[in-house]
Amino acid sequence: MIAISPTTRIFVCTDATDMRKGFCGLSGLVKAHFQIDLFSGHLFVFFNRRRDYVKVLAWDKDGLSIWSKRLERGTFEKLTRSSDGDLEIDSAELIMMLRGVQIEGTQRRKRYSIDTAKVA
Numbered sequence: 001m002i003a004i005s006p007t008t009r010i011f012v013c014t015d016a017t018d019m020r021k022g023f024c025g026l027s028g029l030v031k032a033h034f035q036i037d038l039f040s041g042h043l044f045v046f047f048n049r050r051r052d053y054v055k056v057l058a059w060d061k062d063g064l065s066i067w068s069k070r071l072e073r074g075t076f077e078k079l080t081r082s083s084d085g086d087l088e089i090d091s092a093e094l095i096m097m098l099r100g101v102q103i104e105g106t107q108r109r110k111r112y113s114i115d116t117a118k119v120a
Contacts, residue, residue, distance in 0.1 A: 004043070010088065011030075011043070011044050011045065011088050012045040012079060012086065013033050013034075013046050013047070013086050015086075017047060017048060017055070019046075019048045019068075022066070026055065026057045027064070030057065033086045041060075043094070051075040052075050053068065054068065055067070076100075077104065089103075
Protein backbone atom coordinates (compact mmCIF):
# COMPACT_ATOMS: atom_id res chain seq x y z
CA MET A 1 0.00 0.00 0.00
CA ILE A 2 1.04 3.60 -0.54
CA ALA A 3 2.38 5.45 2.52
CA ILE A 4 0.70 8.86 2.58
CA SER A 5 1.88 11.82 4.63
CA PRO A 6 -0.85 13.73 6.52
CA THR A 7 0.08 16.88 4.57
CA THR A 8 -0.34 15.19 1.19
CA ARG A 9 -3.44 16.31 -0.68
CA ILE A 10 -5.29 13.79 -2.86
CA PHE A 11 -7.16 14.92 -5.96
CA VAL A 12 -9.61 12.63 -7.78
CA CYS A 13 -10.63 13.09 -11.39
CA THR A 14 -14.27 11.98 -11.44
CA ASP A 15 -14.39 11.87 -15.26
CA ALA A 16 -13.49 8.56 -16.93
CA THR A 17 -9.84 8.33 -17.99
CA ASP A 18 -8.28 6.31 -20.80
CA MET A 19 -6.06 3.87 -18.89
CA ARG A 20 -3.66 3.59 -21.82
CA LYS A 21 -2.29 6.95 -20.67
CA GLY A 22 1.12 6.89 -19.05
CA PHE A 23 3.24 9.56 -17.42
CA CYS A 24 2.85 12.20 -20.15
CA GLY A 25 -0.88 11.67 -20.70
CA LEU A 26 -1.75 11.71 -17.00
CA SER A 27 0.50 14.74 -16.44
CA GLY A 28 -1.48 16.58 -19.11
CA LEU A 29 -4.73 15.66 -17.36
CA VAL A 30 -3.37 17.05 -14.08
CA LYS A 31 -2.62 20.36 -15.77
CA ALA A 32 -6.01 20.44 -17.54
CA HIS A 33 -8.27 19.29 -14.68
CA PHE A 34 -6.65 20.49 -11.49
CA GLN A 35 -4.47 23.54 -12.33
CA ILE A 36 -2.13 22.37 -9.54
CA ASP A 37 1.63 21.97 -9.74
CA LEU A 38 2.35 18.38 -10.73
CA PHE A 39 5.60 18.49 -8.75
CA SER A 40 3.91 19.45 -5.46
CA GLY A 41 4.08 15.89 -4.09
CA HIS A 42 0.30 15.49 -4.01
CA LEU A 43 -1.52 12.43 -5.39
CA PHE A 44 -3.72 12.49 -8.48
CA VAL A 45 -6.24 9.64 -8.87
CA PHE A 46 -7.83 8.51 -12.16
CA PHE A 47 -10.43 5.81 -12.89
CA ASN A 48 -11.51 4.12 -16.12
CA ARG A 49 -15.11 4.20 -17.40
CA ARG A 50 -16.05 0.82 -15.87
CA ARG A 51 -14.55 1.90 -12.50
CA ASP A 52 -12.58 -1.32 -12.15
CA TYR A 53 -9.14 0.18 -12.77
CA VAL A 54 -7.41 3.04 -10.95
CA LYS A 55 -4.11 4.85 -11.49
CA VAL A 56 -2.47 7.17 -8.98
CA LEU A 57 0.13 9.66 -10.24
CA ALA A 58 2.60 11.24 -7.83
CA TRP A 59 5.88 13.16 -7.84
CA ASP A 60 8.41 11.40 -5.62
CA LYS A 61 11.17 14.04 -5.16
CA ASP A 62 13.19 12.88 -8.17
CA GLY A 63 10.64 11.43 -10.58
CA LEU A 64 7.03 10.61 -11.32
CA SER A 65 5.46 7.39 -10.05
CA ILE A 66 2.30 5.61 -11.19
CA TRP A 67 0.53 3.11 -8.97
CA SER A 68 -2.30 1.11 -10.46
CA LYS A 69 -4.88 -1.39 -9.31
CA ARG A 70 -7.27 -3.49 -11.40
CA LEU A 71 -10.15 -5.26 -9.72
CA GLU A 72 -10.90 -8.85 -10.72
CA ARG A 73 -14.50 -8.43 -9.53
CA GLY A 74 -16.56 -5.40 -8.53
CA THR A 75 -16.02 -1.70 -9.03
CA PHE A 76 -14.68 1.34 -7.22
CA GLU A 77 -17.22 3.76 -5.80
CA LYS A 78 -18.23 6.63 -8.06
CA LEU A 79 -17.90 9.82 -6.04
CA THR A 80 -20.33 12.57 -7.00
CA ARG A 81 -19.46 15.41 -4.65
CA SER A 82 -18.09 17.67 -7.41
CA SER A 83 -19.80 19.15 -10.43
CA ASP A 84 -16.60 20.23 -12.23
CA GLY A 85 -15.11 16.75 -12.74
CA ASP A 86 -12.62 16.69 -9.87
CA LEU A 87 -12.59 16.67 -6.08
CA GLU A 88 -10.25 16.39 -3.11
CA ILE A 89 -10.32 13.54 -0.59
CA ASP A 90 -8.14 12.63 2.38
CA SER A 91 -5.92 9.58 2.85
CA ALA A 92 -8.54 7.68 4.88
CA GLU A 93 -11.12 8.11 2.09
CA LEU A 94 -8.60 6.94 -0.52
CA ILE A 95 -7.80 3.81 1.46
CA MET A 96 -11.49 3.07 2.04
CA MET A 97 -12.24 3.55 -1.65
CA LEU A 98 -9.40 1.24 -2.70
CA ARG A 99 -10.55 -1.40 -0.17
CA GLY A 100 -14.20 -1.27 -1.31
CA VAL A 101 -15.77 0.66 1.55
CA GLN A 102 -18.58 3.01 0.53
CA ILE A 103 -17.54 6.60 1.28
CA GLU A 104 -20.68 8.49 0.25
CA GLY A 105 -23.02 8.73 3.23
CA THR A 106 -20.35 7.71 5.72
CA GLN A 107 -20.37 9.92 8.78
CA ARG A 108 -17.23 10.83 10.67
CA ARG A 109 -17.09 11.19 14.41
CA LYS A 110 -15.95 14.53 15.83
CA ARG A 111 -12.20 14.99 16.18
CA TYR A 112 -10.12 17.93 17.29
CA SER A 113 -8.21 19.77 14.59
CA ILE A 114 -6.33 23.04 14.52
CA ASP A 115 -7.98 25.54 12.21
CA THR A 116 -5.17 26.95 10.06
CA ALA A 117 -7.00 30.28 9.73
CA LYS A 118 -6.90 30.83 13.51
CA VAL A 119 -3.23 29.84 13.79
CA ALA A 120 -1.96 32.49 11.36
